[in-house]
Amino acid sequence: MTHDLEQELRRALRPVDPSPEFSARLLARLASVRGTARALRRPWLRPMALAASVLLISGLGVVEYQQQQRQRAHAQLLEALSITSRSLDRAYQAVRWHGSDSGEHGG
Amino acid sequence: MRRARRSLGWRNWCVACAAACFSGAGAAAELRLPDFDSLRAKASDSVVISLDEDMLRLAGQFLDPADAADASVKAAIRGIKSIYVRSFSFKKPYQVPSAEIAALRSQLTAPRWRRVVQTHSETDHSDVDTYLAADANQAQGLVLIVTEPREFTVVSISGAIDLARLHSLEGHLGVPKLPATK
Numbered sequence: 001m002t003h004d005l006e007q008e009l010r011r012a013l014r015p016v017d018p019s020p021e022f023s024a025r026l027l028a029r030l031a032s033v034r035g036t037a038r039a040l041r042r043p044w045l046r047p048m049a050l051a052a053s054v055l056l057i058s059g060l061g062v063v064e065y066q067q068q069q070r071q072r073a074h075a076q077l078l079e080a081l082s083i084t085s086r087s088l089d090r091a092y093q094a095v096r097w098h099g100s101d102s103g104e105h106g107g
Numbered sequence: 108m109r110r111a112r113r114s115l116g117w118r119n120w121c122v123a124c125a126a127a128c129f130s131g132a133g134a135a136a137e138l139r140l141p142d143f144d145s146l147r148a149k150a151s152d153s154v155v156i157s158l159d160e161d162m163l164r165l166a167g168q169f170l171d172p173a174d175a176a177d178a179s180v181k182a183a184i185r186g187i188k189s190i191y192v193r194s195f196s197f198k199k200p201y202q203v204p205s206a207e208i209a210a211l212r213s214q215l216t217a218p219r220w221r222r223v224v225q226t227h228s229e230t231d232h233s234d235v236d237t238y239l240a241a242d243a244n245q246a247q248g249l250v251l252i253v254t255e256p257r258e259f260t261v262v263s264i265s266g267a268i269d270l271a272r273l274h275s276l277e278g279h280l281g282v283p284k285l286p287a288t289k
Binding site: 069070071073074076077078079080081082083084085087088089090091092094095097 | 154156158162163165166167168169170180183184190192194224226228233235237251253260262264270273274275276
């Protein structure tokens with residue numbers, strides 16, 4: 001009786017080779033678990049992401065500031081040139097007026 | 108070895124001299140415009156613009172070459188190193204800043220500077236002084252001092268200046284074309 005039970009147990013617990021599908025699934029699962037574990041083992045990843053975000057935001061800020069500077073310089077240039085042109089015109093007009101005035105006196 | 112060191116020293120000395128000469132030339136070209144603080148305090152409108160070479164380059168980047176007005180501005184500022192403008196408008200007649208004008212005129216001396224236009228109109232009580240620094244081919248510096256009963260303007264431009272182009276900008280920059288006199 002005990003012998004039968006032992007035989008029965010041995011048969012039930014005999015080593016059996018896994019099917020190829022099972023092995024493939026197991027290996028795939030293991031690979032994904034390893035990947036997650038590796039990612040969790042990178043403590044610098046989060047600060048790096050944070051630093052990259054800060055860099056990106058400050059970069060955008062610098063670009064915006066440069067754009068504003070350019071716009072300001074452009075507006076100042078146009079105003080400076082219009083004042084210069086107007087002043088030059090005053091000089092031209094004055095010379096023309098004086099020239100024609102002396103011409104009248106001379107003639 | 109000693110000779111090599113001596114020649115290196117000589118070369119450094121030459122470079123230093125050249126740098127000093129160039130910086131001296133640059134300093135001579137640049138005028139120190141007074142701030143006209145006394146006028147600024149009393150003016151109803153004041154324009155103080157200082158555009159050095161870097162600022163001019165920055166402003167030039169904003170000009171669209173496809174646009175005709177921008178293209179003419181770009182052509183006008185080509186070769187210009189700096190533009191300084193001080194312009195003040197008043198609601199009432201103001202006191203002409205004689206001391207500051209004298210300080211400015213003391214810088215505008217021969218042989219570099221020549222007063223090419225000096226006019227005084229008794230009719231509209233205005234004075235226009237135009238100083239020019241020029242080499243054989245082109246104007247290298249321009250200073251305009253315009254004194255009117257309710258407006259005072261000083262413009263200083265350094266670099267290679269195309270006067271005709273500058274004058275032709277009138278009417279292109281939102282400035283109405285003034286009617287010709289007589």
